[in-house]
Amino acid sequence: MTSPGAAPATSTVSSSDESATIHSLNGTPTPRHVLRISDLDDATWRHVIDSAVIYKKAGMASKPIATGKSLGLVFLNPSLRTRTSMELAAQRLGAHVTTLTPGQDAWTIAFGDGVVMDGAEAEHVRDAFGVLSRYVDALGVRVFASGTDRERDVADAMINEIAASATVPVVNLESARNHPCQALADAAVLSDHFDGKTAGKRFVLTWTHHPNALPMAVPNSALLAAARLGMDVIVARPDSHSLEADVMNEATDLAGAHGGSVSTSTNMDAAIDGADVVYAKAWGGPMRYTDPEREKAIRASLTDWRVTRKQMSTTRNGRFMHCLPVRRNVVVDDAVLDGPQAMHLDQAEYRLHAQQALLEYVFDC
């Protein structure tokens, strides 16, 4: 909660320079937002990961260091893991939690500056998050990609408008472009599995078939997390389904700074051969914005992009990862998910521990 009268910060977003996301007018300090992993400096990134591993090993004991604090969660899209793990992480810290799902139990939200609100949306992002900032000490927000407006999706416009409207820290619970909580959980499970020695391990992020054109937030975040852990990352995907160039560049820079590398392959089998980690994820290609029917047709033809036990047997006793929810026998075979190499439930569990550690940072306690 901030004091009344604090002017809302204003957003200046450039799709080509994502580091210039949020500025504050008239001297109001910018809250401790966590919209993407680059909002955490190296020391904080490492501290959250290490704390998550410690919490995991210590079990479920409560640690009420945030008693009297409060967290507001706003879900503009569905969630199972994120909602549950955030509610419990906050409660374990002793904080109060309140959760809203606009469009269901709360008003639908309008985005954009200067909009004349004569349509379906009942409340503007500036007011909704201006108000919530008066009630709680931090916010967690999920808002998926539009899937239709590439410029705004690439700029992560909606979560940036939300953060610019808030006067308390906003934790991104998956936006159009980023999913930092998933990245932190993935980094923690990798750090745990490799006993901290992630640098130089081969991490294959492989695209898979899927009935829907999914957003890119998770593949972006997995790629950036693995790069920041100094892993040798291979992005395996069809020509039609590249990731955005600036995310690839950011990952390459990050990997370089941490002793790793980033490369691309269009051969799923070759990429997986010898991998230490296979991270499966479906996403819609950039063509979804320009020719969605063609993207759909191409995607529908690529049913072979499905992780199999045979592929996993070519790894270096590699682990299988997926952020969930996963389409069984479409993205990956049952035999992999139910076999000894699967680490998807550990990833999910690490959401709880990583977010508990992240909330300590956000609450500054």
Place this chain on the structure above:
Amino acid sequence: MTSPGAAPATSTVSSSDESATIHSLNGTPTPRHVLRISDLDDATWRHVIDSAVIYKKAGMASKPIATGKSLGLVFLNPSLRTRTSMELAAQRLGAHVTTLTPGQDAWTIAFGDGVVMDGAEAEHVRDAFGVLSRYVDALGVRVFASGTDRERDVADAMINEIAASATVPVVNLESARNHPCQALADAAVLSDHFDGKTAGKRFVLTWTHHPNALPMAVPNSALLAAARLGMDVIVARPDSHSLEADVMNEATDLAGAHGGSVSTSTNMDAAIDGADVVYAKAWGGPMRYTDPEREKAIRASLTDWRVTRKQMSTTRNGRFMHCLPVRRNVVVDDAVLDGPQAMHLDQAEYRLHAQQALLEYVFDC
């Protein structure tokens, strides 16, 4: 929670005499319902307002004087501020909270005595609130106007049936006719702003354009709150969009008793000129019940009923108020909402503080 076997109270509602709302049969004491501000005597009304200002100034500290108590919230319509602020107010007091949204996660509710329930509704108001009274120490309920049955809306029939079915106190979180929590928050923000000296200040409640025919609960409550603070109230609205006569009469009596006045204007500019407070609110006129198409056509032609910065510059450094959610650039211009005269976020924040103070009264702690 009441003891088992307590017979449900029975409702006797008269649209012409709202003060005769709730009677209890066979000697059961009527619970401490707060369905409208007249349910609070002057001392309680003042105490809740003053406590809210104290809580506001003291920040967010918890005050667990209701530990072991429980609050049930039932939303038959959407909410952002109300749900969040009630959940947090109760938690700050140490109480347990549970929230239902009938029609989504809970059964749809039938109203009316003697109804043969062979339609869509699965549960009767008497049973739903009879049961909930066994689980919690107080209830908060939102149920908007029907917009089609004027007699029942004017009589506030649904919230009265709910209260008559409950054996614990019911707090009205906005009904067809009343929104006492908004009234208390508005009174607290006005009392805070004018340092308690609200009597004689000019309060303009102005109708505005809106795409939808909204209910009258908020304008009614703002009018009654300002009147009870002894302000000189002007209701500015087109001929087509009057408020109900008995609410106007109640406000006139209240204002008289507290040193203020109530008048009406059909000239928005003239009313705002010299105002200390401009409270904007759209509502559907009485014609919505008799000729909704005509009400819509008239409303659609009145786009000039929109609060502008130019109008605000004619006030006595007046404040702008709105209950939210607000349609930007339809009800009021961005320049007002984002300018220094806007007090809508303070109003919203005061919901939390006022409701915390109100819950103390309701829980009797």
Place this chain on the structure above:
Amino acid sequence: MTSPGAAPATSTVSSSDESATIHSLNGTPTPRHVLRISDLDDATWRHVIDSAVIYKKAGMASKPIATGKSLGLVFLNPSLRTRTSMELAAQRLGAHVTTLTPGQDAWTIAFGDGVVMDGAEAEHVRDAFGVLSRYVDALGVRVFASGTDRERDVADAMINEIAASATVPVVNLESARNHPCQALADAAVLSDHFDGKTAGKRFVLTWTHHPNALPMAVPNSALLAAARLGMDVIVARPDSHSLEADVMNEATDLAGAHGGSVSTSTNMDAAIDGADVVYAKAWGGPMRYTDPEREKAIRASLTDWRVTRKQMSTTRNGRFMHCLPVRRNVVVDDAVLDGPQAMHLDQAEYRLHAQQALLEYVFDC
């Protein structure tokens, strides 16, 4: 929460031998699931009932013996009593609670082994409940009958798949076939009313008219609960609306073991004459699976199957029971529900007390 790496248990369900429900592969101990009342041995069954009566008489005091524990609730169907009473029961024990409603705020869930998930469902039961088991110490789950797949409904396939996917205890909050929480509350209210002397009392479970073909979980559970209390149970229903034969057989065995009996009548008036308890409940007959139009037509003609005050006057000062929600003047007349013989609100209240006692068992505290 279980430790990571625990393999999911595997389900082997046989519709003809429900006692062989859940097996665990590779030595993982089966969690303390409560899917039906036969999952509780006689001592536990009695202890939960007796504790509920004690809690009822002691009022609402909190008993925080589960501090630090957490409960996850998953509602695939609507709820008023169950959600509210479970959330509050857990909070009264000091536990954290988180509630999901898949299809609304969480992903829709696919059931069945080996399914190729290229349809509408986003997440498989195995993953959803595998993940949730990592977050919480116990789960409560509601999943109603399909109404179309008799074999799976009779086998209680969905709740069994959920339990087999979970590595923490699952409490059934109403499945296709069973509603053990309702059974415990009903048993507690009966035990309270008859001061423990339920054996030999006449308990009439009567079918009633209803606009919809409702599932059989509640009549099954009421029947089994009354049988386990040693009551003389009469199931009154039209020829068209029998209960499943194996449930009738299980009830007959249970009654025999506890000094009671089970019989059937197609004459509602005769069955109710002299009853100590009339428990009304509508359900769709077995014909709903084979000829739903005919079941509907027959049901529509049976409007006389409605409990009246006149019928209640022929009882031995009998009590009226219903699990709620109830269709007033369709299932039972207002005069019964609002009269002195009605015990439906007590039943509902006992949900809270019985579930608090059950959670103590489930949490093993």
